[in-house]
Amino acid sequence: MKLSRKIMYQAILDKDTSFEGIFFTAVKTTGIFCRPSCTARKPKSDNVEFFSTSKECLHRGYRPCKVCKPLHHLNEMPIEMNALIEELEANPGRRLKDGDLLERGLEPHTVRRWFLKNHGITFHAYQRMFRINTAFKKIQQGDGITGAAFDAGFESLSGFGESFKNIFGVAPKNSKAKRVIDLKRVETRLGTMIVCAVTEGICLLEFSDRKMLETELIALARHFNATIVQGSNPHFELLEREIADYFDGKLQDFTIPLSFPGSAFQKSVWKHLMSIPYGTTATYGEQAAKLGRPEAVRAVGRTNGMNRISIIIPCHRVVAKDGALTGYGGGIWRKKFLLDLEKSNK
Known part of the structure; x- marks a missing residue:
């Protein structure tokens, strides 16, 4: 460009x-x-x-430049922060205190500031939320409340119950009807992405700097009547592996299960996006015509922009009639990168 x-x-x-x-x-x-x-x-x-x-x-x-660090990925997660999160994922009941951070050579204030900036909560609040999420799933699977609470690292049932209700809005014993949307950060060659998953599959994959991200998260929580909580999910491992293979040019077709709620028209648009072959592009007009709605070019374009699962539902493969790269929530530079990547590995 x-x-x-x-x-x-x-x-x-x-x-x-x-x-x-x-x-x-x-x-x-x-x-x-x-x-x-x-x-x-x-x-x-x-x-x-x-x-x-x-x-x-x-x-x-x-x-x-020492200020903007142009050789680093934008918004990339520091190695030491990633190590902390991986440690929590491996042992959700572990409680890391300031002394534990210092033993790892980390300044607690620095860790707190990074988590506030990137997750909106402190590191200790992040740990508590992660433990609550783990306990929630155990209760959903039929485990007793007492066992789930202590396995998740809580020292008292009263403290567990209060924290649980603050996050889910109900007491643990009344949580069977509640749902959770798991959230995690994933590092890619184009920067940090936020991934969300429910039991059915991945329901969001967006770049962390996308302006509409907060709106999308609110819409997902409303649709699933669920609470979005940082935590682990069986779909995350496959998602991270396939995304890495995609950026390495080793994967063209994703197999990860998806869940993308929307109207019948929206779903038809998103499903059509997945039919556009790897390494090729289509215009908005061509997409509308394939859907049997040649007059709905603008509606198709708007719906593409509402896609919450980037890359896997490849809205980056749709271009303007003259071939110009337009309309990509992750930024035109990322759209260009993805198209160039696919063409070079076709």
């Missing part, structure tokens, strides 16, 4: 994350290169040059 110098310079002035991955800004006077959304002071237009890849910047002698 060819961009004018004027557009790229305006993007860095606006700190526009939608241009992430499309170009890098190199500053002649400092010898540093940045990502488009860098928050550092913006240089004069005459002092910058633009490159398509970080490799080009490095070959021209520029150093990566």
Whole structure:
């Protein structure tokens, strides 16, 4: 995708994350290169040059910016945070306190700040929610409340009951009719993605910086009459494996079960998206015609934009009539990357 110098310079002035991955800004006077959304002071237009890849910047002698870290994936989960989450997944009843974090070489305040920024809750609240989720599933499977509570690391039934009710709105003994949507962060070559799953399958896979993410989560919770809680799910392991294989060019057809609630029209649009062959594209008009609704191009486009399961339901394969890359919630740069990836591995 060819961009004018004027557009790229305006993007860095606006700190526009939608241009992430499309170009890098190199500053002649400092010898540093940045990502488009860098928050550092913006240089004069005459002092910058633009490159398509970080490799080009490095070959021209520029150093990566210490503020925006252009060699890192945007919003990527730090290794040490990922290790903590994996430890909790392996042993949900484990309670890591500040002293445990210090033993692992981690500053509790740093961990707290990262979890607040990326999950909206502290690390200790995240642990408690994870333990509650584990106990909830055991109770759903017929385990006793007392055993489920203590297996999940709670030291008293009263504390367990209070925490349980705060999250699910009901006491443990009245929870049989409740549902949970499990949520997890997944790291990819295009940045962090948020994945949600119910018993039937994956119901959401979105980039963490998508503007409509919160709205989508609210809609899912309402549809399933469920509470969204960080936790493990049997579908997550297969999802992570298939997503990794997809980005490595080893997988073209996903087998992971999906659950995508919507109207009959919406479901028909999303199912058609999955019929567009890997490595090819279709226009919105072609998609509408295939659905037998040639007059519904705009409605089809809107429904594509409402797709909550990115990549697997490949709305990135739909382009404008003239071939332009338009309408992708994860950002045009990601759409371009996905199409280029598929064409190169077709």
